[in-house]
Amino acid sequence: MDDVFIDTLVKEISDLRTRGIDGITVGAICAAQRAVDSRFGKRLSYRYCVECVSQLRERHSTFAWLIGHQGVFWTRRWMQLWADGEVWDAITRERPFAMAYRWRLEPQWEALKFIFGDVDNEDEASSDDGNMDEDTSTSVPTEISISDFLDDTSSSL
Secondary structure, three states: OHHHHHHHHHHHHHHHOOOOHHHOOHHHHHHHHHHHHHHHOOOOOHHHHHHHHHHHHHHHHHHHHHHOOOOOEEEOOOOEEEOOHHHHHHHHHHOHHHHHHHHOEOOOHHHHHHHHOOOOOOOOOOEEOOOOOOOOOOOOOOEOOHHHOOOHHHHHO
């Protein structure tokens, strides 16, 4: 559902060539709402969709903040962040929402940057190009989703 919502926002913003607050217009939100409704047979309220946009904005600002955080390393290929336990403890004390990225990817990072704007510190951050050893026994974490951050009750808004 996230992909359809986000992809529709990107398409609408790109087609309109104009941006509202944080790049999102009412028309773009309504188009994303209609796309999700028709694709998944849902009946999302506009208010719920605005909350989804707020969560996307939080994902963007948190991931951007993490990229520039000392002691955090990331790979552009997988949009995955790594840090030792002490760094994660300090991060989550300062910004609890960041805990979501300890075990999960941000596969929509490029789309979030398009919607909400580029990040100045991205090129200066500790990064690699994703060339990691192929012989790793760790599994790739699951993707992050808007629904991970919203209560089930918010869909009735």
